[in-house]
Amino acid sequence: MQLTQRPELRQKVTLSPQVYQGLSILAMPVAELQQVIEAELLQNPVLEVEEFEDDSDVENDEESIDDIEDEREWDEWADAYEDLENLDTGGPRDPNAEDVDSDEFVGGIQSFDDYLLSQLGMLDVNDDVATAAQAIIGSLDEDGFFTGDLDEIAAIAGVDGRAAQEALEVVQQLDPPGVGARTLAEALLIQADYLGMTSPLLTSIIEQHLDDIAANHYRKVARAEHVDEAEVRAAVELLKQLNPRPAGAFSPGPAPGYIVPDVTVRRFNGEWLIIPNNEAVPVLRVSPRYVRMLREKSGVDEDTRKYLKEKVRQAESFMRNVDRRRDTVSRITQIILEVQSDFFEDGKGDLRPLRLEDVASEIGVHLSTVSRGVTGKYMATPYGLFELKHFFSGGYRTSTGMDIAATTVKRRIKDLLENEDPAHPLSDQHLAGMLAEEGVDVARRTVAKYREELGIEPSWARKRR
Numbered sequence: 001m002q003l004t005q006r007p008e009l010r011q012k013v014t015l016s017p018q019v020y021q022g023l024s025i026l027a028m029p030v031a032e033l034q035q036v037i038e039a040e041l042l043q044n045p046v047l048e049v050e051e052f053e054d055d056s057d058v059e060n061d062e063e064s065i066d067d068i069e070d071e072r073e074w075d076e077w078a079d080a081y082e083d084l085e086n087l088d089t090g091g092p093r094d095p096n097a098e099d100v101d102s103d104e105f106v107g108g109i110q111s112f113d114d115y116l117l118s119q120l121g122m123l124d125v126n127d128d129v130a131t132a133a134q135a136i137i138g139s140l141d142e143d144g145f146f147t148g149d150l151d152e153i154a155a156i157a158g159v160d161g162r163a164a165q166e167a168l169e170v171v172q173q174l175d176p177p178g179v180g181a182r183t184l185a186e187a188l189l190i191q192a193d194y195l196g197m198t199s200p201l202l203t204s205i206i207e208q209h210l211d212d213i214a215a216n217h218y219r220k221v222a223r224a225e226h227v228d229e230a231e232v233r234a235a236v237e238l239l240k241q242l243n244p245r246p247a248g249a250f251s252p253g254p255a256p257g258y259i260v261p262d263v264t265v266r267r268f269n270g271e272w273l274i275i276p277n278n279e280a281v282p283v284l285r286v287s288p289r290y291v292r293m294l295r296e297k298s299g300v301d302e303d304t305r306k307y308l309k310e311k312v313r314q315a316e317s318f319m320r321n322v323d324r325r326r327d328t329v330s331r332i333t334q335i336i337l338e339v340q341s342d343f344f345e346d347g348k349g350d351l352r353p354l355r356l357e358d359v360a361s362e363i364g365v366h367l368s369t370v371s372r373g374v375t376g377k378y379m380a381t382p383y384g385l386f387e388l389k390h391f392f393s394g395g396y397r398t399s400t401g402m403d404i405a406a407t408t409v410k411r412r413i414k415d416l417l418e419n420e421d422p423a424h425p426l427s428d429q430h431l432a433g434m435l436a437e438e439g440v441d442v443a444r445r446t447v448a449k450y451r452e453e454l455g456i457e458p459s460w461a462r463k464r465r
Helices: 017-027 030-043 074-085 112-120 127-138 150-157 161-171 184-194 200-208 210-214 218-225 229-239 288-293 302-339 341-346 356-363 367-374 406-418 428-437 444-453 459-464
Strands: 047-049 263-268 271-276 284-286 378-381 384-387 395-397 403-405
Touching: 017 302, 017 367, 030 047, 030 302, 047 302, 112 127, 112 161, 127 150, 127 161, 150 161, 184 200, 200 210, 200 218, 200 229, 210 218, 218 229, 263 302, 271 302, 284 288, 284 302, 288 302, 302 341, 302 356, 302 367, 356 367, 406 428, 406 444, 428 444
Parallel strands: 263 378
Antiparallel strands: 047 284, 263 271, 378 384, 395 403
8 A cells, every 4th residue: 555645635623822822712601711810810911900090190192992903003902992991891790789799699618506596586585685695605516516615605705603503495496496406315305305305214214224225235224214125125216316416407598599690780860771790700901001011111121021911912812702692691681671571560561582593693692602601691670680591482472472481381281270170170272272372382292392391291190199
């Protein structure tokens, strides 16, 4: 076999690093974008967060900054950039709306101490007892036991011994049962009393025979208590329902899901305003300090100026991609406000059909751009926090010519099933017929698909249940 070489022409599409970065930034949720911005601020010294304050050293010109070419006059660019910094870059704001606090949209985990303190705050106790109780809660170990000394608690809280003792009794009334106990036996007795399981035999076993029970010496316990072994075993079954680690019954719940809105919409004077979340995604700029260093007469050596020029180009590319992301999400939000106006009247109106293709055509971008701009993006509204995807759905046209979204059809199916006769559940075909009577022509298999998406069993399973 002979090897030969021959020229060949091929067309190949490749993405530049700047374009790839822009696509990645557009697809990121806010929490991830925050991390990327923080990393870029650390890596690029010329990049900083815009504080919206005038720089006293900045000169005022009437020039504007155009697209930056590789061969440009950096003195002219510095003048233009400083002039741009004087412009008002803030977007429209609702004067009656407070600043958006992203913490409002973030779940939280409640600590065990906070859980106990919240219960303590609902009890009617005097200040001395409350102060001592707070000190006791702060000294509990990881299992919920009080291993301290009441005299020390009294000294720390500045109360007498009687108030400290009363405070301990208050803590032992909190949930989970057994918290604040000083010994295992005391914790078990508190739990047994709370659950109404107290009996002379169970109390005696907890106070005197826990070691024997742990060693399965049931017969020994029966002889000591003068009862049958079967009674001891029955008492032990009750004992197994108690928790030897009171704090083990407390669960802080799952880790919080961090959801931060990209935009907030508020009504002002009858019009909806779109407010980008500049707190979570700050406005960036090139530092004026490094802009001045780029001037010919700044005294900076040529290697430093070359380094700064490269960093400025990187910063501009990054800022442009972040701004495009903000602009794309805002434009998508504007179309959602226009199309879903019925919903935004009171948060209860029906959604209208809206497809990604429609939005892409309206704002003049590719379908994939809209898809990236919608996925993982959230909108804060007066009616709650919604993912942008929530407002997109296929739809149907009723007999009266009105368009309704598939989500509205699903909600109607759910309402019909919730009000059905349990003895005669509605079949998918019957549901399709009822929707047709309301002017919505939906196939039976489509009704079945929507019912499954709602997590509702078929009619034969609902009847059997």
